[in-house]
Amino acid sequence: MKSATQIAADVRSGTSSATAELERTLTVIEQRNAELNVFLYVDVEGARAAAAQIDARVARGEDVGPLAGVPIALKDNLCQVGVPTTCSSKILDGWRPPYNATVIERLLDAGAVAVGKTNLDEFAMGSSTENSAFGPTRNPLDPSRVPGGSSGGSAAAVAADMTAVSLGSDTGGSIRQPAALCGLVGVKPTYGLVSRYGLIAFASSLDQIGPFAKTVADAALVLEVLAGHDARDSTSLPEPAPRLVAHVNDGVAGRRIGLVRELFDGADESVVASVRAAADALRAAGAEVVEVSIPELALTLSAYYLIAPAEASSNLARFDGVRYGLRVSAEDVTAMMEATRTAGFGAEVKRRIMLGTYALSAGYYDAYYGQALKVRTLTIDAFARAYQRVDLLLGATTPSVAFALGAKTADPMTMYLNDVFTIPTNLAGDPALSVPFGTGEAGLPVGVQLLGPGRSEARLFAAARVLEIADGRP
Amino acid sequence: MTLPDGWEMVVGLEVHTELLTRSKLFCGCANHFGSEPNTNICPVCLGLPGSLPVLNREAVDFAMRIGMALHCTIAPSTFHRKNYFYPDQSKDYQISQYDLPINSGGYLDLPDASRVAIERAHMEEDTGKSTHLGGSGRLAGADSSLVDYNRCGVPLVEIVSGPDIRSSAQARLYAAELRGILIATGASDGRLEEGSMRFDANVSVRRPGAPFGTRCEIKNLNSLRSLQRAIDYEALRQIELIDGGGVVRQETRHWDENRGETSTLRVKEDADDYRYFRDPDLVDLAPDQAWQDRVRAALAPMPAARRAAVVALLAAPSEAQLDAVEVVIDLGLERYVHGVAAAGGDAALAVARVANELAADVDHVANLPVDAFVSTLAMEQRGELSATQAKTVLGEVLRHGGDPRAIAAARGFEQLSSDTLGATVATLIASNPDEWSRYRDGDDKLAQFFIGQVMKLTRGQANGKAVIAELQARR
Amino acid sequence: MSDALSRDDVAKVARLARLVLSEDELDLYTEQLGQILEHARDMNSLDLTDVLPTAHPFGVTNVVREDVVTPSLDREVVLAMAPHAVDHRFAVPRILGEAP
Numbered sequence A: 001m002k003s004a005t006q007i008a009a010d011v012r013s014g015t016s017s018a019t020a021e022l023e024r025t026l027t028v029i030e031q032r033n034a035e036l037n038v039f040l041y042v043d044v045e046g047a048r049a050a051a052a053q054i055d056a057r058v059a060r061g062e063d064v065g066p067l068a069g070v071p072i073a074l075k076d077n078l079c080q081v082g083v084p085t086t087c088s089s090k091i092l093d094g095w096r097p098p099y100n101a102t103v104i105e106r107l108l109d110a111g112a113v114a115v116g117k118t119n120l121d122e123f124a125m126g127s128s129t130e131n132s133a134f135g136p137t138r139n140p141l142d143p144s145r146v147p148g149g150s151s152g153g154s155a156a157a158v159a160a161d162m163t164a165v166s167l168g169s170d171t172g173g174s175i176r177q178p179a180a181l182c183g184l185v186g187v188k189p190t191y192g193l194v195s196r197y198g199l200i201a202f203a204s205s206l207d208q209i210g211p212f213a214k215t216v217a218d219a220a221l222v223l224e225v226l227a228g229h230d231a232r233d234s235t236s237l238p239e240p241a242p243r244l245v246a247h248v249n250d251g252v253a254g255r256r257i258g259l260v261r262e263l264f265d266g267a268d269e270s271v272v273a274s275v276r277a278a279a280d281a282l283r284a285a286g287a288e289v290v291e292v293s294i295p296e297l298a299l300t301l302s303a304y305y306l307i308a309p310a311e312a313s314s315n316l317a318r319f320d321g322v323r324y325g326l327r328v329s330a331e332d333v334t335a336m337m338e339a340t341r342t343a344g345f346g347a348e349v350k351r352r353i354m355l356g357t358y359a360l361s362a363g364y365y366d367a368y369y370g371q372a373l374k375v376r377t378l379t380i381d382a383f384a385r386a387y388q389r390v391d392l393l394l395g396a397t398t399p400s401v402a403f404a405l406g407a408k409t410a411d412p413m414t415m416y417l418n419d420v421f422t423i424p425t426n427l428a429g430d431p432a433l434s435v436p437f438g439t440g441e442a443g444l445p446v447g448v449q450l451l452g453p454g455r456s457e458a459r460l461f462a463a464a465r466v467l468e469i470a471d472g473r474p
Numbered sequence B: 001m002t003l004p005d006g007w008e009m010v011v012g013l014e015v016h017t018e019l020l021t022r023s024k025l026f027c028g029c030a031n032h033f034g035s036e037p038n039t040n041i042c043p044v045c046l047g048l049p050g051s052l053p054v055l056n057r058e059a060v061d062f063a064m065r066i067g068m069a070l071h072c073t074i075a076p077s078t079f080h081r082k083n084y085f086y087p088d089q090s091k092d093y094q095i096s097q098y099d100l101p102i103n104s105g106g107y108l109d110l111p112d113a114s115r116v117a118i119e120r121a122h123m124e125e126d127t128g129k130s131t132h133l134g135g136s137g138r139l140a141g142a143d144s145s146l147v148d149y150n151r152c153g154v155p156l157v158e159i160v161s162g163p164d165i166r167s168s169a170q171a172r173l174y175a176a177e178l179r180g181i182l183i184a185t186g187a188s189d190g191r192l193e194e195g196s197m198r199f200d201a202n203v204s205v206r207r208p209g210a211p212f213g214t215r216c217e218i219k220n221l222n223s224l225r226s227l228q229r230a231i232d233y234e235a236l237r238q239i240e241l242i243d244g245g246g247v248v249r250q251e252t253r254h255w256d257e258n259r260g261e262t263s264t265l266r267v268k269e270d271a272d273d274y275r276y277f278r279d280p281d282l283v284d285l286a287p288d289q290a291w292q293d294r295v296r297a298a299l300a301p302m303p304a305a306r307r308a309a310v311v312a313l314l315a316a317p318s319e320a321q322l323d324a325v326e327v328v329i330d331l332g333l334e335r336y337v338h339g340v341a342a343a344g345g346d347a348a349l350a351v352a353r354v355a356n357e358l359a360a361d362v363d364h365v366a367n368l369p370v371d372a373f374v375s376t377l378a379m380e381q382r383g384e385l386s387a388t389q390a391k392t393v394l395g396e397v398l399r400h401g402g403d404p405r406a407i408a409a410a411r412g413f414e415q416l417s418s419d420t421l422g423a424t425v426a427t428l429i430a431s432n433p434d435e436w437s438r439y440r441d442g443d444d445k446l447a448q449f450f451i452g453q454v455m456k457l458t459r460g461q462a463n464g465k466a467v468i469a470e471l472q473a474r475r
Numbered sequence C: 001m002s003d004a005l006s007r008d009d010v011a012k013v014a015r016l017a018r019l020v021l022s023e024d025e026l027d028l029y030t031e032q033l034g035q036i037l038e039h040a041r042d043m044n045s046l047d048l049t050d051v052l053p054t055a056h057p058f059g060v061t062n063v064v065r066e067d068v069v070t071p072s073l074d075r076e077v078v079l080a081m082a083p084h085a086v087d088h089r090f091a092v093p094r095i096l097g098e099a100p
């Protein structure tokens, strides 16, 4: 499978065409989508028209942008004009947005071809893509296992070689965790680096859009296109996109990297071994790796599972059957809203809406939501203190390799514990990425996680690139 | 109206005013009353999934102007979500300010010299509008409702008074004075009939000096008259209830203008759990000193100061004159009075002309430049125009514009020459010897008789003062 | 922290969230939400009295737009999304109570 970097170079030079790249993508989707359930919707016509237009522009000698002719898969919580956008929920089944997410506009402006919308845990709530109203997505590396979640479809699209790159969203690990389970690079950018306009919100203070790719360079390429200020998002950093691709090969010589005990304690042996091997690789490349402990991280799971549901309970109120999406008829408007929401939302979404409603309700706010916001402060301070001593942090992305479908669906708490290593950085608003390093059970990939302070993406990509090379992908 | 002896009402008002921004509070849709339904809507104000709010700078400026006019402290503030399901609210939460409002701790001094505390004046978004089908067109008894989201997301400021008001008349005075202030800030058009300003009244009763009683909130009063009547009705209702051994229940009540009574709308219950929390889509608002100074510098004088400036031009003003001043200030027409005063003219006459002639045709004042008004009144004062003629000239200029002197000339409002006047007066003296001798003996009231006769003979072209001068010269 | 989550609490929360739960679901959610909240009590192991809450990791303030009117959506497009529209408006079954 060609990298996005290569596709763009080939399309720009005329060696290949957007149409040829798209047809190859469509063929793979045709071959594997029925088995894997990656795409909920493939916009064949729209993508072909877009590819033809790019080819025409190349033929006229125009510069079509850094993602020229690159087919890209989009998580189905990103709004695209006229393309069904469901969040994998029955409540939005059939809805076609009348506007584009900012990230989609930027991708299209950069010459990318939007292929279709990928499966996710309903409203991005989950860690296995099993909470989809449209069936689970399977891991292309082993279809008896989950691809992770919630951006499991976008991860699987790249892992199955359908597209070279894709977009996901990460609220508590929803890009990094599936990237780890599918053997990909997955990036959760600094909060505010990428506009959320057009991303259907799960938890607004935590959500960030980011890329999946097979290579570090591809991830940097896509993120560079996505990043930069957007006036339509009040929480967008008021600064231009950073230069990332140019720094991918900067290396780690002289960097201080902290190996965080709390970010791999309790993980499977093979995962711990990979993290330690990654530390050695970074050391070998000239970094100074020190072991650090950030005890505050132990409490972040609890804080997250109050803050995210609290915000979600409010964000998902608008799905009431009045203006768009599903309506289940009833005698009066309250009964209609209840019938619609009861029929339209799946069990996990209901669970989190109720949890969040409870955490915000009179008499419980201080004990739950208020307390969680204080833990958030502690988390932010703890990371800030760590980054005074080191440039980056290293840990595991997930406690294990990809698990079997159905293995963790019985008990929500078991599923939530999957996010224990990825959640802290969302609370802090800092960037992190997962990069494959080594293998574990059944030869499945292990992801290691690199974390940095706000706006340190270039540094993270450079370190990830060192691990990529050390892991045998020069 | 007075309450039965030994009772006192305690009233606080919550006033919602729409702001005169061009666009809505969090999106670029037009903030326009009267558009075709659902034409001013976009992903943001329609609450489409994925859309995000961005705050309108002008709305912040208007909110600060209101706060400054009400002597509030302007402080760093945040936006919260007030969560409740209702079809006219597109996101099923309202973005509002909660524990940290932009304006707090101010006051409003009323013309009757009382002071009402302003607890806060915060920003929030308006909801859409529902039309009810079936039944009587009201919510109760309707079969279904239709929602128009044009108003959804229109910026509002809610001004919350302290529980300092003790009579319905004072409540009305407060509402009227606040309305004048809102108009003066430029933040609101004060149009009650279009709902751009709405009142909620919190009413309770007590024995003077006793703790506050349980209050009821009367919602959506949309005229000063309704406000006053509803408060009176509600206070009496509560007194009767308590006197009859009952207990006032905390509830929201509806005012029925036709029946002149309030009725229960909803009782406060558990369901009123709005789960306020900081809106994570919006950032803190903390206007710095430079921003605040810019807004303050652009603030026009408030009604109280303007009223005082006009009153200062009048020597020992009567009640009627003070009422006329009120009309002048209400309509924002005091520039005419100041113009006359600056030219050395009669300010009292100017107040009277503005409060009557100009007020009667206020939509056309743009046709009447201040200097045209000043010159018309000068002609009247010099006796070149009679009062009737001056009013006619003003009316004409208001309707069509033009030069007052030319209009007077065209209408033949030439001043009667003193010779003609003298001859007319002489004739009248000759034909009314009894009246003349009584006048000569000091009965000044008869001057009016002669003026009336002169007017009759000259078809109103004479000037009253000139007639008196002529009479006195011959006395 | 408050006492354990009761079945009534869950029923009340479901009403607030406009969800209808069957008796079985009530039992299930009471148990599951109770477990999650139980886990959340580990936050009490810290003294957080003097810690200020952080609602948002984003430090920028005063983000505003100029007061400029931008095009609205085409009404027909919007109403086409509506489950039920009448007379250029969104139609809903009867509303039982006034807005708060």
Ligand SMILES: [Zn+2]
Residues within 6 Å of the ligand: B024, B027, B028, B029, B040, B041, B042, B043, B044, B045, B046, B153
């Ligand atoms: Zn709008």
